[in-house]
Amino acid sequence: SHLEMSSEVYDCIVIGAGIQGSCTAYQLAKNKQKTLLLEQFVLPHSRGSSHGQTRVIRKTYEEDFYVQMMHESYELWAQLEREAGVELYRRTGLLVMGPENGEGFSRLKATMQRHKIPTVFLEKQEFSQHIPNVNLADGNGALIDTFAGVLYADRALRAVQRLFQSCGGGVIKDGEKVIDIRPGTEVTVTTDSGVYRGRSLVITAGPWANTLLTHTGLQLPLKVVKINVCYWKEKIPGTYSVGQSFPCFIEMEPIEGEYDIYGLPSNEYPGLMKVCYHMGSETEPDERDKQTDRGDIDILVRFVTRCLPGLVPVPAVVESCMYTVTPDHNFVLDSHPTYGNIIIGAGFSGHGFKFGPIIGKLLSQLAMGQVPSYDLSPFRIQRFQSHARSSL
Ligand SMILES: Cc1cc2nc3c(=O)[nH]c(=O)nc-3n(C[C@H](O)[C@H](O)[C@H](O)COP(=O)(O)OP(=O)(O)OC[C@H]3O[C@@H](n4cnc5c(N)ncnc54)[C@H](O)[C@@H]3O)c2cc1C
Numbered sequence: 001s002h003l004e005m006s007s008e009v010y011d012c013i014v015i016g017a018g019i020q021g022s023c024t025a026y027q028l029a030k031n032k033q034k035t036l037l038l039e040q041f042v043l044p045h046s047r048g049s050s051h052g053q054t055r056v057i058r059k060t061y062e063e064d065f066y067v068q069m070m071h072e073s074y075e076l077w078a079q080l081e082r083e084a085g086v087e088l089y090r091r092t093g094l095l096v097m098g099p100e101n102g103e104g105f106s107r108l109k110a111t112m113q114r115h116k117i118p119t120v121f122l123e124k125q126e127f128s129q130h131i132p133n134v135n136l137a138d139g140n141g142a143l144i145d146t147f148a149g150v151l152y153a154d155r156a157l158r159a160v161q162r163l164f165q166s167c168g169g170g171v172i173k174d175g176e177k178v179i180d181i182r183p184g185t186e187v188t189v190t191t192d193s194g195v196y197r198g199r200s201l202v203i204t205a206g207p208w209a210n211t212l213l214t215h216t217g218l219q220l221p222l223k224v225v226k227i228n229v230c231y232w233k234e235k236i237p238g239t240y241s242v243g244q245s246f247p248c249f250i251e252m253e254p255i256e257g258e259y260d261i262y263g264l265p266s267n268e269y270p271g272l273m274k275v276c277y278h279m280g281s282e283t284e285p286d287e288r289d290k291q292t293d294r295g296d297i298d299i300l301v302r303f304v305t306r307c308l309p310g311l312v313p314v315p316a317v318v319e320s321c322m323y324t325v326t327p328d329h330n331f332v333l334d335s336h337p338t339y340g341n342i343i344i345g346a347g348f349s350g351h352g353f354k355f356g357p358i359i360g361k362l363l364s365q366l367a368m369g370q371v372p373s374y375d376l377s378p379f380r381i382q383r384f385q386s387h388a389r390s391s392l
């Protein structure tokens with residue numbers, strides 16, 4: 001080809017500068033690995049899954065393995081705050097509402113108790129006194145994870161990328177789309193403007209994971225969906241605000257739809273609260289803006305009307321984001337089944353941001369050939385068995 005091959009051989013090349021790739025690259029550079037982070041769009045951008053001002057951080061999970069990883073993730077976020085000298089986390093608490101005797105809510109409660117996560121269990125009678133302006137559905141229980149809160153997402157992403165570049169050996173090339181990958185003891189990666197070699201490769205390409213994996217003969221059962229990120233106007237400004245100590249919330253198994261509904265207190269846009277449906281309609285990542293289905297918004301309108309009477313039940317702002325969803329909603333953190341020096345971080349299924357620093361650590365351990373510090377069996381590619389098609 002007419003493209004020039006760089007003479008440099010990197011210890012690792014990371015494809016995709018979303019939160020997972022950026023955290024991985026930072027961990028690698030901290031471990032003295034010469035690392036190249038490639039990003040197809042000019043940074044910062046809003047066409048993947050890591051943009052927007054806010055994300056929920058919580059330990060509230062049904063599965064022990066997520067709770068265990070979140071213990072360390074909170075510590076690593078605090079470390080990043082210190083290293084970057086910026087505030088990335090704001091404690092607000094997280095209110096979880098769900099069918100009192102349902103399987104999911106009961107499992108969640110049990111996990112919180114087992115791990116001794118500081119939790120307040122709210123009785124029906126005291127609910128409105130603690131959480132005014134929210135209607136608890138009949139038969140629903142409620143609990144509060146008191147250390148949960150909001151991560152300042154855009155700010156966090158920029159901070160991690162800045163820290164990565166300030167390490168010796170950390171290079172970002174943005175506006176460079178990877179168009180080919182040639183596996184080998186040295187992996188050759190071709191972009192639309194250069195050719196690079198790395199002793200290992202990490203693919204953290206978000207919704208484009210399968211597009212890139214095609215070059216390695218692997219396809220994963222990933223579904224890419226468009227999320228309409230809806231903001232709703234407070235009838236009385238401040239009603240649901242961080243300033244009024246309003247928490248983030250999750251409504252499990254809402255009456256209105258099959259998937260959870262979640263919200264964050266008004267903060268980034270004054271007077272507007274973010275409330276979203278935890279699923280969307282399928283899309284090709286490059287065709288996101290052509291997906292105009294509003295089924296999720298219809299569900300949210302009904303939910304807001306029933307549950308959040310202090311909001312105008314019509315979204316005031318709608319932004320777009322994408323989830324890359326696996327069949328069991330658990331992540332993919334594994335090495336490639338054929339090429340051990342190609343590491344894959346994918347399928348974060350709409351809940352991966354809070355894990356960014358710990359995922360970065362785990363993927364960097366895999367890329368350096370170390371034993372990962374958590375049991376990664378829930379995240380193995382092999383669990384898909386009949387789904388994972390090797391086209392080799
Ligand atoms: C609306 C919404 C709300 C969410 N809420 C929460 C929440 O409250 N809490 C939480 O923990 N998580 C949440 N998530 C999930 C979380 O944001 C994602 O799991 C996470 O951002 C995924 O990061 P990523 O790095 O895997 O993907 P991305 O951010 O998409 O990064 C992948 C990058 O790879 C680049 N790339 C792809 N192909 C190429 C190529 N060929 N060459 C070069 N670069 C390439 C892309 O351009 C992109 O920048 C939410 C997600 C959305 C969309």
Ligand SMILES: O=C(O)[C@@H]1CCCC=N1
Pocket residue numbers: 056057058250260262278350351352
């Ligand atoms: O990951 C999170 O906490 C958010 C809120 C619940 C559903 C998905 N994302």
